[in-house]
Amino acid sequence: MTRRARLWVLTAGLLGTAALFAAACLRMPPFGGTWHPYGDRAVQAALLQRTANTVSSVNFDQRAFDTLGEESILFAAVLGTVVLLRRTSGERRVTPQPASVPPAVRRYAIAVLPLALLIGLYVVAHGQLSPGGGFQGGVVVATALHLLYVGVDYRALERVRPVGLYELADGVGEGAYVVLGAAGLLAGSAYLANILPLGTFNTLSSGGTVPLLNAAVGMEVASAVVVLLARFLAQALEIVDEKEEGRERGERRKRE
Amino acid sequence: MVDRLLPLIVVVPLLGAAVLVGAGRRMPRLAAETVACACAAASAALACAALAGPATAVSWVGDWRPRDGVSVGIVLVGDRLGLGLAALASVLIVAVLTYSWRYFEEPPRGHAGAFPALVLLFQAGMCGFALTGDLFDAFVFFELMGVVGYALTGYHVEEARPVQGALAFGFVNSLGGYATLMGIALLYARTGELGMAQIGRRLDAAPGHDALVAAAFVLVVTGLLVKAAAVPFHFWLPDAHAVAPTPVCLVLSGVMVETGVYGVARVHATVFGGPGGIPADGTRRVLVVLGVVSALTGAVMCWQQRHIKRLLAFSTVGHTGLFLVGVGLLTPEGLSGTCLYVLGHAGAKAALFACTGILLARLGSVDERELHGRGRDIRGIGLLFALGGLALAGLPPFGTGLGKAVVEEQAAWLPALFGLVSALTGGAALRVAARVFLGAGERGHDERETAGGGEKEPETAGGEEEPETVGGEGEPETAGGEEEPETAGGEEEPETGHRIRLPPPPMVSVAVALLAGALAVGTVPALAEATAAASFAFLDHAGYAAAVLDGRATGGQPGHGGEWWTWSGAVLGLLSAALAVVLAAAAVVGLVPSRGWSAPLRRLHSGHIGDYVAWTMAGIGLLSLLTLW
Numbered sequence: 014m015t016r017r018a019r020l021w022v023l024t025a026g027l028l029g030t031a032a033l034f035a036a037a038c039l040r041m042p043p044f045g046g047t048w049h050p051y052g053d054r055a056v057q058a059a060l061l062q063r064t065a066n067t068v069s070s071v072n073f074d075q076r077a078f079d080t081l082g083e084e085s086i087l088f089a090a091v092l093g094t095v096v097l098l099r100r101t102s103g104e105r106r107v108t109p110q111p112a113s114v115p116p117a118v119r120r121y122a123i124a125v126l127p128l129a130l131l132i133g134l135y136v137v138a139h140g141q142l143s144p145g146g147g148f149q150g151g152v153v154v155a156t157a158l159h160l161l162y163v164g165v166d167y168r169a170l171e172r173v174r175p176v177g178l179y180e181l182a183d184g185v186g187e188g189a190y191v192v193l194g195a196a197g198l199l200a201g202s203a204y205l206a207n208i209l210p211l212g213t214f215n216t217l218s219s220g221g222t223v224p225l226l227n228a229a230v231g232m233e234v235a236s237a238v239v240v241l242l243a244r245f246l247a248q249a250l251e252i253v254d255e256k257e258e259g260r261e262r263g264e265r266r267k268r269e
Numbered sequence: 270m271v272d273r274l275l276p277l278i279v280v281v282p283l284l285g286a287a288v289l290v291g292a293g294r295r296m297p298r299l300a301a302e303t304v305a306c307a308c309a310a311a312s313a314a315l316a317c318a319a320l321a322g323p324a325t326a327v328s329w330v331g332d333w334r335p336r337d338g339v340s341v342g343i344v345l346v347g348d349r350l351g352l353g354l355a356a357l358a359s360v361l362i363v364a365v366l367t368y369s370w371r372y373f374e375e376p377p378r379g380h381a382g383a384f385p386a387l388v389l390l391f392q393a394g395m396c397g398f399a400l401t402g403d404l405f406d407a408f409v410f411f412e413l414m415g416v417v418g419y420a421l422t423g424y425h426v427e428e429a430r431p432v433q434g435a436l437a438f439g440f441v442n443s444l445g446g447y448a449t450l451m452g453i454a455l456l457y458a459r460t461g462e463l464g465m466a467q468i469g470r471r472l473d474a475a476p477g478h479d480a481l482v483a484a485a486f487v488l489v490v491t492g493l494l495v496k497a498a499a500v501p502f503h504f505w506l507p508d509a510h511a512v513a514p515t516p517v518c519l520v521l522s523g524v525m526v527e528t529g530v531y532g533v534a535r536v537h538a539t540v541f542g543g544p545g546g547i548p549a550d551g552t553r554r555v556l557v558v559l560g561v562v563s564a565l566t567g568a569v570m571c572w573q574q575r576h577i578k579r580l581l582a583f584s585t586v587g588h589t590g591l592f593l594v595g596v597g598l599l600t601p602e603g604l605s606g607t608c609l610y611v612l613g614h615a616g617a618k619a620a621l622f623a624c625t626g627i628l629l630a631r632l633g634s635v636d637e638r639e640l641h642g643r644g645r646d647i648r649g650i651g652l653l654f655a656l657g658g659l660a661l662a663g664l665p666p667f668g669t670g671l672g673k674a675v676v677e678e679q680a681a682w683l684p685a686l687f688g689l690v691s692a693l694t695g696g697a698a699l700r701v702a703a704r705v706f707l708g709a710g711e712r713g714h715d716e717r718e719t720a721g722g723g724e725k726e727p728e729t730a731g732g733e734e735e736p737e738t739v740g741g742e743g744e745p746e747t748a749g750g751e752e753e754p755e756t757a758g759g760e761e762e763p764e765t766g767h768r769i770r771l772p773p774p775p776m777v778s779v780a781v782a783l784l785a786g787a788l789a790v791g792t793v794p795a796l797a798e799a800t801a802a803a804s805f806a807f808l809d810h811a812g813y814a815a816a817v818l819d820g821r822a823t824g825g826q827p828g829h830g831g832e833w834w835t836w837s838g839a840v841l842g843l844l845s846a847a848l849a850v851v852l853a854a855a856a857v858v859g860l861v862p863s864r865g866w867s868a869p870l871r872r873l874h875s876g877h878i879g880d881y882v883a884w885t886m887a888g889i890g891l892l893s894l895l896t897l898w
Binding site for chain 1: 457461
C-alpha cells in the first residue's frame with residue numbers, strides 16, 4: 014500500500030474503534046459508586062485468609078493460577094530472548110575492555126547497591142503485608158546487582174553474576190510455584206490451595222502459602238531479569254558480527 | 270478425582286520446561302528431549318483420561334468453590350470440546366517433539382533444552398486456554414501462547430526473514446491482545462466478574478443489549494480472530510508460518526490457529542450467548558462474513574504460491590475461514606462438523622508440513638519450481654504429500670471430508686464455498702506433489718527470468734511488497750528486499766545443519782501417523798457421535814453456567830446420534846477431490862494461469878508491518894459495523 018492508503022485505512026479503523034469505545038464508556042457504571050461485587054468479596058476472602066495485603070491475596074491465593082500463567086509468560090519471554098540472542102554461526106565473542114567510571118558515580122553505586130538489594134528482598138518478603146511482592150521485589154534485586162555494572166564495570170558484574178547459576182534459579186523459581194501448587198493436591202485439597210497454617214494477621218508469618226509463592230516468584234523474576242539483561246549486555250559488549258568486523262577492519266586499513 | 274487433576278494438564282508441561290531451563294547447561298540433548306517428550310505425553314494422557322470420564326470436569330483452582338453461585342477464584346472446565354482441544358494440542362506437541370528428535374542441527378552449546386522447553390510452554394499455553402472457564406485467565410494463557418509463538422517463529426535468527434515474520438506475528442497479535450484486554454475490562458466494569466459463566470449470568474440478569482456489551486464483544490473477539498487469522502487480521506500468518514522452523518509449523522497451523530476459532534465459539538456460548546448478550550443474528554453475521562472472505566482469500570492466495578510452506582500457510586487461512594463459517598452457523602451440527610473438520614485438518618496439514626520439512630532437509634529448498642522433479646527418488650514422501658493434498662480437498666473417508674460434509678448440510682450455499690476452497694487448496698498441494706515428486710509438466714521459468722520478466726506484481730521475501738513503497742518513502746522496509754522479487758523458497762537453509770540422504774524414520778513415521786489420524790477421524794463412528802453430543806452441550810449457555818456455578822453435572826445428552834457419512838456428503842467430497850485433481854493437472858500442463866489475475870489481492874500482502882497494523886484497526890471497525898448493523 015502507499016503511505017496515503019495506509020493512513021486512510023488506519024484512520025478509518027481508529028475512528029471506528031474510538032466511536033465504539035466512547036459509546037461503551039458512556040454506558041459504564043458511574044464513577045465513585047459503591048457497587049463493587051468482586052472487590053467486596055476479595056477483601057472479605059483476604060481477611061479470612063489472614064492476608065493483610067488484599068492485592069497479594071488476590072494474586073497469590075484467590076487467583077493464584079493467573080499468577081502462575083503470568084510468571085510463565087515472563088519465564089517464556091526470557092527463554093525466548095535467550096534463544097533469539099544466542100551467538101550464531103557468523104558471530105564471534107570478544108573480551109570487553111574495562112571502562113573508566115566517574116568517581117561520583119562509582120561512590121553512589123557502591124553505596125546504593127546493598128541498600129537496593131536489601132529493599133528488594135524486603136519487598137519480596139513483605140508481599141503478604143504491604144504493597145509489593147515477588148514481581149516488584151525481584152526486579153529491584155536484579156537492578157541492584159546491575160549497579161555494579163554502572164558503578165564499576167562489566168567484568169565486576171560478571172564476577173557476581175554466573176549466568177548458569179541464575180538460569181538454574183530461574184528454573185527452580187518457576188518449578189517451585191508449580192510444585193507448591195501440587196502440594197495442595199497432595200494434601201487432599203485442590204491445586205494451589207492455601208493449605209499451610211494461616212498464621213497471625215499482619216505479621217510476617219501470615220497468609221499461609223502466599224509468602225512462599227511470593228518467594229518463588231521473587232526468585233524467578235530476579236534471576237529472569239538478570240539472565241535477560243545478561244543476554245542484552247553480551248549482545249552489546251561481547252558478541253561481534255564477523256562480517257561487520259571484517260568490513261570495519263578493511264575500512265580502517267584503507268584509511269591508513 | 271478427575272476434577273482435581275485437571276490443572277495438571279496445564280502444569281506438567283510447565284514443570285518440564287522449568288526442569289529443562291534449570292538443568293539446561295548440564296543436560297545432554299538426548300536427556301532434554303526425553304524429558305520433554307515424557308512431560309508432553311503425560312499431559313496428553315491426562316487429557317485423554319479426562320475425556321474418557323463420564324461428565325464435565327469442573328476444577329476450582331485453590332479450592333475457591335462458589336457459594337450461592339459466586340466465587341473469587343478461577344475455574345477450569347473440562348468439557349468435551351475443551352478437553353478434546355487440549356488433547357489434540359498435546360498429541361501434536363508429542364508429534365513435534367518426535368519429529369524434531371535429532372532433526373535440528375546440534376543446538377548451541379548450553380542450550381540443548383531451550384527448544385523443547387519453548388515447545389512445552391507452548392503446550393501449556395494452549396491447554397490452559399482450552400480448559401479455563403475464566404475470561405482473564407484465558408487472556409493470560411493466550412499471551413503465553415503468543416510470547417512462545419513469537420520466539421519459536423524467529424528461531425532462525427541468522428536470517429532476516431524469520432525476524433521479520435516473528436515481528437509481524439508479535440505486533441499484530443499483541444494489538445489483538447490489547448483489544449481483548451480492553452473488552453474484558455469493559456465486561457468487568459459492567460458485571461464485576463471475570464469468570465465466563467458468571468459474566469454470562471450477570472449480563473442475562475439485565476437483558477437488552479447496549480453499546481457496552483457490543484463493544485466488549487467486538488474487542489474480545491478481535492484478539493481471538495487475530496489468532497484465528499481471519500481476514501483482515503490474517504496478514505501475520507503467512508509471513509510467520511513460512512519462516513518458522515518446520516516442526517513449529519506443525520503446531521502453528523495444526524492447532525494454534527484453530528485455538529482462536531475455539532475461543533470465539535467458547536466466548537459466544539458462555540458469555541454472549543444468552544438474552545443479555547449479542548443477538549444471534551449479529552454473531553452469525555460477523556462470523557459468517559469474515560469466514561467466507563477468509564476462506565476465499567486464503568484459497569486464492571494459496572493457489573498462487575510456489576514457496577511450499579507459504580502455500581500451506583495460506584491454505585490454513587482458507588480452512589480457518591471455513592471453520593469460522595461452520596462455527597458461525599451457531600447450530601450444534603455446524604459446530605460438531607467443524608470439530609471433525611478441525612481434527613482431520615490438523616492431521617492432514619501437519620502431515621503436509623512434515624513432508625515439506627523432509628524436502629527441506631534433503632534437498633535444501635522449499636521452492637516448487639526449483640524442486641521440480643528432484644523428489645523422484647523419495648516417491649514414498651510424495652505419496653504422503655499427495656494423500657495430504659487429497660485430504661485437504663475433502664476426499665472421503667478422511668476426517669476433513671466428513672467434517673466438510675456435516676457442515677455443508679446446514680445450508681444450500683455451503684457446498685459451493687466449501688467445495689471451491691477445498692479444491693483450490695487441495696489442488697495446490699497436489700500440483701506441488703506432481704511437480705516435485707513426479708517431475709510432471711514444464712520445469713517452469715528460471716527463477717531469474719521470472720524475476721526480471723513481465724511480472725507486474727513482484728512478490729518479495731517475507732511478504733509480497735510493492736516496490737514503490739520500498740525506497741520512495743524513506744521507510745525502513747521489511748526484511749528480505751528487492752533483489753528477491755518473489756517468495757520462492759529456494760533460499761531456505763536445511764534445518765538439519767547438513768542435507769540428509771534418507772528421510773529419517775522419526776520424521777516419516779510422524780507424517781504417516783498424522784495422516785492415519787486424519788483418516789481415523791472420518792472412519793470411527795464413535796468419535797462423530799461423541800462430538801455431536803459434545804457440541805450440543807457446548808452451545809448450552811445456561812447448562813454451562815449451571816454445571817460450573819451450581820455443580821449440576823451435565824452429562825452427554827442421550828438421543829443425539831452423531832452425524833455420519835451421507836451419500837450426498839460423500840459425493841460432494843469426491844467431487845471436490847476430483848476438482849482438485851483436475852485443477853492440479855491443468856496447472857501442471859499450463860492450462861490454468863497460477864499468477865497474474867489477482868495482483869491487487871497479492872499486493873495487499875505487502876510484508877509491511879504498518880500495513881498489517883492498519884488493517885487490524887480497520888478490522889475492529891468492520892467488526893463493529895457487522896455487529897451493530
